[in-house]
Amino acid sequence: INNLQQTLGFSLPFFFVVPLRMGGGRSKHRSKINNLQQTCNELSTRNQQVSQQVSALKQELNYAKSEVDRVTKLLELPAKQRAEKVKFVNNLELKIRQVDKPALVGPKGFGKSTFIWLLQKGNKPSTSHSDGTVNVVYGEHFIDSIGIPWSLASVLKLTTIFIYEGFPSDLIVFSNDRVMHPITILGQLGVISPIVVMLRAGLFWDMYNGDEFKLIANEKGIRMIEPKRFLKYVYNARAYEDLKQLNLCYTLTHHDDLDEVLRTRKKYDFAAFSNLLEMFGNTFQAPEKRGVGSQQAIIEQLFMFIYIYEKKYKKDQLEFLNKAVLEEFYDDEKDP
Numbered sequence: 001i002n003n004l005q006q007t008l009g010f011s012l013p014f015f016f017v018v019p020l021r022m023g024g025g026r027s028k029h030r031s032k033i034n035n036l037q038q039t040c041n042e043l044s045t046r047n048q049q050v051s052q053q054v055s056a057l058k059q060e061l062n063y064a065k066s067e068v069d070r071v072t073k074l075l076e077l078p079a080k081q082r083a084e085k086v087k088f089v090n091n092l093e094l095k096i097r098q099v100d101k102p103a104l105v106g107p108k109g110f111g112k113s114t115f116i117w118l119l120q121k122g123n124k125p126s127t128s129h130s131d132g133t134v135n136v137v138y139g140e141h142f143i144d145s146i147g148i149p150w151s152l153a154s155v156l157k158l159t160t161i162f163i164y165e166g167f168p169s170d171l172i173v174f175s176n177d178r179v180m181h182p183i184t185i186l187g188q189l190g191v192i193s194p195i196v197v198m199l200r201a202g203l204f205w206d207m208y209n210g211d212e213f214k215l216i217a218n219e220k221g222i223r224m225i226e227p228k229r230f231l232k233y234v235y236n237a238r239a240y241e242d243l244k245q246l247n248l249c250y251t252l253t254h255h256d257d258l259d260e261v262l263r264t265r266k267k268y269d270f271a272a273f274s275n276l277l278e279m280f281g282n283t284f285q286a287p288e289k290r291g292v293g294s295q296q297a298i299i300e301q302l303f304m305f306i307y308i309y310e311k312k313y314k315k316d317q318l319e320f321l322n323k324a325v326l327e328e329f330y331d332d333e334k335d336p
Helices: 002-010 015-021 023-073 081-090 113-117 154-167 180-189 201-209 228-234 236-248 259-268 274-280 293-309 319-325 326-333
Strands: 104-105 135-138 144-146 171-174 195-197 212-216 224-225
Touching: 023 135, 081 293, 104 113, 113 201, 113 274, 135 154, 135 319, 154 212, 154 293, 154 319, 171 180, 195 224, 201 228, 224 228, 274 293, 293 326
Parallel strands: 104 144, 104 171, 171 195
Antiparallel strands: 135 144, 212 224
């Protein structure tokens, strides 16, 4: 009783304690005590999880603030020939268009290849080690971003490629437990409500190779996990529950009908790039003067990356994605 009261943080009422102290009432109330103790333990565990989530959110907010401060200082640098650069970019008349396939975005090893294989839309992945190279491949079913790190600069460079090659119909983010990091970065860009996949690829292959579950193809050829209860282990079920409560994204497993999800999101303008495409209009145009506000800052940085992509990297996509930095916009204005 004393241990239970200490765990709860308050004294139990008289009418509850007295029967417990009586010999005949102990067995009668033991199950109640055990249930209360179990509830206390669950609440304590949940409290620790919430504290960790709050701490992670604070870290993401601090990161976002530091990025804003860094870019603000960069944009305040003098640009002696900005007008000529604006004219150059706007004369490109870059038409904004979409392609009818979603983009898969996330660092290597986060389950993209496994997810595609489970959907019967790609080959079985082989064990490989990334050399750190970043690339974008417009495949048959998806636009696959290979090795894209989660930073605002990397996402802006990826968006630059989309401006040239075509925007995806939607965005599927592959992440681990730190999913708020990419959601925060995408939010700065005006990309909202992405589809999130948190597939534990390593655990999946360990359990599958260990015959803990089977893969049974359905009528569409999708490899379904049987028994289905193992789905919550292969995907981060706890994080999915938390994300649904926050309502910041759409969580997905390969058991869901991806094609139907994409059609519904497009029909009701829920696709991740809807706001960004509306902001761009039909043609990308750099502003004559630097604007004030988050959207204007994004447009300004994209204008700078487009100029760098054309002038410095001669539209070499691989070199641009792996090496370009915003500071190169000012390289031709440095004092000799």
